[in-house]
Amino acid sequence: MRSVCLYFQVHQPYRLRTYRFFNIGQDHYYYDDYQNRHIIRRVAEKCYLPANRMMLQLINEFGKGFKVSYSISGTALDQFAQYVPEVIDSFRQLAATGCVEFISETEYHSLASLGNEKEFIRQVETHTKRIEELFGQKPQTFRNSELIYSDVIGEMAANMGFHTMLTEGAKHVLGWKSPNYIYCNNLNPKLRVLLRNFRLSDDVSFRFSEQNWSEWPLTAEKFVGWLNAMDPQEEVVNLFLDYETIGEHQLKESGIFDFFYHLPSTVFAKSNFTFATPEELYQRLQPMAALSVPYAISWADEERDLTAWKGNELQAEALSKLYSLSDAIAEIKDPVLKRDWGYLQSSNHFYYMSTKWFSAGEIHKHFNPYGSPYDAFINYMNVISDFAIRVEASLLPAVTGSKPEKSKTAGKALKKTSAVKTKAVEKKIKAGKLKAEVKEKKAAKPRATVKETKAEKSKAGVKEKKAAKIKAAVKETKAIKPKAAVKEQKSAKPKAAAKAKPAVAVKVAKTGRVSKKGPASEKA
Amino acid sequence: MKVLMFGWEFPPHITGGLGTACFGLTKGLAKHGVEVVFVVPKSFGDESQEGFRLINASDIELDFTQTLTQEFREKISYMEVGSNLVPYVGPEEFERWYSEEILAKKTDIHSVYNRKYAFSGKYGANLMEEVSRYALVALSIADKFEYDVIHAHDWLTYAAGIAAKQISGKPLVVHVHATEFDRSGENVNQVVYDIERSGMEAADRVITVSNFTRQIVIERYGIPAEKVFTVHNAVEPVDKPETDEVTKHVREKIVTFLGRVTYQKGPDYFVEAAHKVLQRDPNVRFVMAGSGDLLNRMIRRVAQLKMGTRFHFTGFLAGAEVDRMFAMSDVYVMPSVSEPFGISPLEAMRTNVPVVISKQSGVAEVLQHALKVDFWDIDALADAIYGILHYDGLRKMFARYGKSEVDSLIWENSALKVLEVYNNATGHKN
Incomplete structure (x- = not known):
């Protein structure tokens, strides 16, 4: 029994708003609500909702014959919950049919698999749990962001208990081998690997409406003709597509809905193929061979490598800045910070910084909200700078907490951001934000002056923690006027500077955490 | 292909971007086998141009004499016409300069320096007169040479270009390096604008240095888009001495x-x-x-x-x-x-x-x-x-x-595009 494995990727990132350097330390909301809402609603209307309706209709029509699989990123789920909750309902309807497999991926569609194992595992676990809660089935199949795969990544997935992983049938990995068989991981043969048939997949996702393509117009009959022309030994055709192909990338007017609507009936009538989900294939078929992928592959561009996200100095710097915070984040409980940490990891942010589209790739341009990769980089770096300040600030309770070993690590982190943070705090005081927040939290005098705020905060800090060291430090900072403090810290020996910081940073901790406009996504 | 070009400045004395561009383009054309008769206005003393310090401060006076190839010398004939026209000057500035520099010196304005072409006549007392006078010179030059196309750079030479076209019947290409809207914002000088527009209208093809300028030419001057072509400028590869020794005296x-x-x-x-x-x-x-x-x-x-x-x-x-x-x-x-x-x-x-x-x-x-x-x-x-x-x-x-x-922005590539415009213009004519 030969199978067509139809799998769709559903993902939308949280696009960042224009975030200038003078917002750093003052403004902690990073997302372009207008654009995100606009895009998710548009795509829901043009693709997710009508496509889901069509799939449901097909399943009803063909009973158990028609199968389809989805992976939905956590950022997409968050935005559905926030802006178009009916999309989640329609996916749940599909789930209820029993003909749909939901596949796990990283919660934030991140690149954590590339060298941040702990974070990767955490995200996959989060997502797996979430999918199970939403759709009532525990994912057994895993697909990494952008179908990124290597032997090591596959092994990690296997260790997490997944049966199967999806990736690209990259030519340079396969050589003479065919993507139309099942393979297994080179390090852990228990893990099956399904390879995307990129020719047939791209015929639909990229070329479908290209009128100067020799095969245009593509019909279900023609497509099934190609399936029949395949070597009869071959077992499975993996069609892995962006779900947005249906109705968004390929417009409704191109006939894409008709193509998919007629595909199952044509397959059943004119070929010996059936439809299967990855888990069914796992149950049914044996792997042909182990597939060796020492270097990571993906489904992007001609090269099928990582250069769209990790190809230049901008991306390298942004990624290293982002993941330099991993250790600090591990200590943090604040849900708002955790959420931002996740959203900032979406691979799209790094894709926008790619300079590859300078030479080629309308595809890159099409999905890029920025005028140039440099703009994307600057904006991201501004955001991540602010985020780093908040992370370090929120670590402070740990510094002064009862556990001495924690204070060490936190202190280290603090050293890095000396002057910047102090200045940021000063600004905040000036802007009066702190005043307001102090008022809220502690019911202080409404017109608290800078000095008062400071004294009050310091006192509070001292009360909480009685360590003599901190006390001294607080006194030190208290004595100096804000501006002088900046200078002092810069010129003073590192030790002194580190000492002087806690008192100041406590404030950041208290203010930095508060983000009033957090998306309602946590409700999801 | 032979071109009669009304350009600006020539080595060794290049003071502005326009001169650099003309020179680079001419050199690039020579590489593609185009012969150029290059006509420049030249006032009688180099020093007099020092009166204008309006040139772009970033433009550097370069000595190009060393870089001239044999090929270049063969392809390019060069002539100067006694004239006080200088690039980047509006009528008001010209008048001020003229009265301050020329009249104050009381030089004998008949002893015009020129290298090849003898032209007798007085310098115009204002810029517009000078433009017309320059066009008269152009007329007699245009009559004496053989060429396939006329190419005029920036508005001061448009009149010369038009005159040459009238007497020879050859196609005219005008090259827009700047427009009155760039120089003056919305407060354009109407006379200058009129000259610019009549030049563009009379031209068979208009070349602009960018799409940005092309858009201005189409929208503000009402020139049909199909005859306006963009050819981006390029730069001369210059091996500048390493400036590593420069020490910053500030930390910032x-x-x-x-x-x-x-x-x-x-x-x-x-x-x-x-x-x-x-x-x-x-x-x-x-x-x-x-x-x-x-x-x-x-x-x-x-x-x-x-x-x-x-x-x-x-x-x-x-x-x-x-x-x-x-x-x-x-x-x-x-x-x-x-x-x-x-x-x-x-x-x-x-x-x-x-x-x-x-x-x-x-x-x-x-x-x-x-x-x-x-x-x-x-x-x-x-x-x-x-x-x-x-x-x-x-x-x-x-x-x-x-x-x-x-x-990678070399003149040879830009010159090729200019050559295409020539071919297009002459093909159109014939």
């Missing part, structure tokens, strides 16, 4: 504006952006190099914003000083309000200085490894400057790709 990073301090160059946006950056990071110094009619206003504004200790004015810089300024810079900013092309960012990039340029410039169309902002968007401008100063990835990227990108 330096952000530089270098150019005429006039409306067109947008110096006020630079000042406001500087203020935004300094509010966040006082460890930066801003330098405004150049002079112009807005200079005093800029100085006052800097004082008003109380950033005098961080914002410096150098006055007009030339030659080696310019190189040194670039070598000291960490960011170069060109916030021009309207810039047909704008060569100075390319010079900065050759020295590995990252650049921020306005989207309202022609050069923004050819550069990818540059930050581009709208000139009026001070926030974006400040953000771009801050980004380069603080995020290392940018510096690395620009260092890696900037110079090679500039070096």
Whole structure:
């Protein structure tokens, strides 16, 4: 029994708003609500909702014959919950049919698999749990962001208990081998690997409406003709597509809905193929061979490598800045910070910084909200700078907490951001934000002056923690006027500077955490 | 293909961007086997042009005599016509200059210096007269040579181009390096505008130095789009001596504006952006190099914003000083309000200085490894400057790709496009 494995990727990132350097330390909301809402609603209307309706209709029509699989990123789920909750309902309807497999991926569609194992595992676990809660089935199949795969990544997935992983049938990995068989991981043969048939997949996702393509117009009959022309030994055709192909990338007017609507009936009538989900294939078929992928592959561009996200100095710097915070984040409980940490990891942010589209790739341009990769980089770096300040600030309770070993690590982190943070705090005081927040939290005098705020905060800090060291430090900072403090810290020996910081940073901790406009996504 | 070209300046005395462009283009055409009769207006004393210090401060006086190839000498015949026409001059300035420089000197204006072509006649007392007089000269030159196409650079020579076309019947190509809207904003000089438009209308083909300028030509001058072609300028590959010895005497990073301090160059946006950056990071110094009619206003504004200790004015810089300024810079900013092309960012990039340029410039169309902002968007401008100063990835990227990108903009390629326009024009004619 030969199978067509139809799998769709559903993902939308949280696009960042224009975030200038003078917002750093003052403004902690990073997302372009207008654009995100606009895009998710548009795509829901043009693709997710009508496509889901069509799939449901097909399943009803063909009973158990028609199968389809989805992976939905956590950022997409968050935005559905926030802006178009009916999309989640329609996916749940599909789930209820029993003909749909939901596949796990990283919660934030991140690149954590590339060298941040702990974070990767955490995200996959989060997502797996979430999918199970939403759709009532525990994912057994895993697909990494952008179908990124290597032997090591596959092994990690296997260790997490997944049966199967999806990736690209990259030519340079396969050589003479065919993507139309099942393979297994080179390090852990228990893990099956399904390879995307990129020719047939791209015929639909990229070329479908290209009128100067020799095969245009593509019909279900023609497509099934190609399936029949395949070597009869071959077992499975993996069609892995962006779900947005249906109705968004390929417009409704191109006939894409008709193509998919007629595909199952044509397959059943004119070929010996059936439809299967990855888990069914796992149950049914044996792997042909182990597939060796020492270097990571993906489904992007001609090269099928990582250069769209990790190809230049901008991306390298942004990624290293982002993941330099991993250790600090591990200590943090604040849900708002955790959420931002996740959203900032979406691979799209790094894709926008790619300079590859300078030479080629309308595809890159099409999905890029920025005028140039440099703009994307600057904006991201501004955001991540602010985020780093908040992370370090929120670590402070740990510094002064009862556990001495924690204070060490936190202190280290603090050293890095000396002057910047102090200045940021000063600004905040000036802007009066702190005043307001102090008022809220502690019911202080409404017109608290800078000095008062400071004294009050310091006192509070001292009360909480009685360590003599901190006390001294607080006194030190208290004595100096804000501006002088900046200078002092810069010129003073590192030790002194580190000492002087806690008192100041406590404030950041208290203010930095508060983000009033957090998306309602946590409700999801 | 043989071309009668009304251009500007010739080695060794090149003072402005227009002269550099004409020379580069001529050289490029020679490489493609095009013969050029190159006609330039030349006042009787080189020194008299010193009266204008309106040239772009970033333009460097270069000695090109060494670079002339044999091939070039064979292809190009060169002649000077006694004339007081100089590029970048409006009627008012011309009048002032004429009365101050020429009349004050009381030189014998009949002893006109010229190398090949003898022309008798008096210099015009105002710019428009001079333009017409130059056209008369053109007429007699046009009558004496054989050529397939006429090519006139910038509005002062359009009249000459039209005259040549009338007498020879050959197609005319006018080359727009700048328009009156670039120079004067909305307050255009009607006479200049009329000359520009009549030149473009009479021309069989119009070449613009950027799509930005092409759009102005189509929209503001009402020229049919199908006869307007963009040929971007290029740069001469110059092996400048290494300026490594330049020592910065300040610790802070330096952000530089270098150019005429006039409306067109947008110096006020630079000042406001500087203020935004300094509010966040006082460890930066801003330098405004150049002079112009807005200079005093800029100085006052800097004082008003109380950033005098961080914002410096150098006055007009030339030659080696310019190189040194670039070598000291960490960011170069060109916030021009309207810039047909704008060569100075390319010079900065050759020295590995990252650049921020306005989207309202022609050069923004050819550069990818540059930050581009709208000139009026001070926030974006400040953000771009801050980004380069603080995020290392940018510096690395620009260092890696900037110079090679500039070096790939060669005149030979631009000349090929010009040649296509010639072929197009003559084919159309025949």
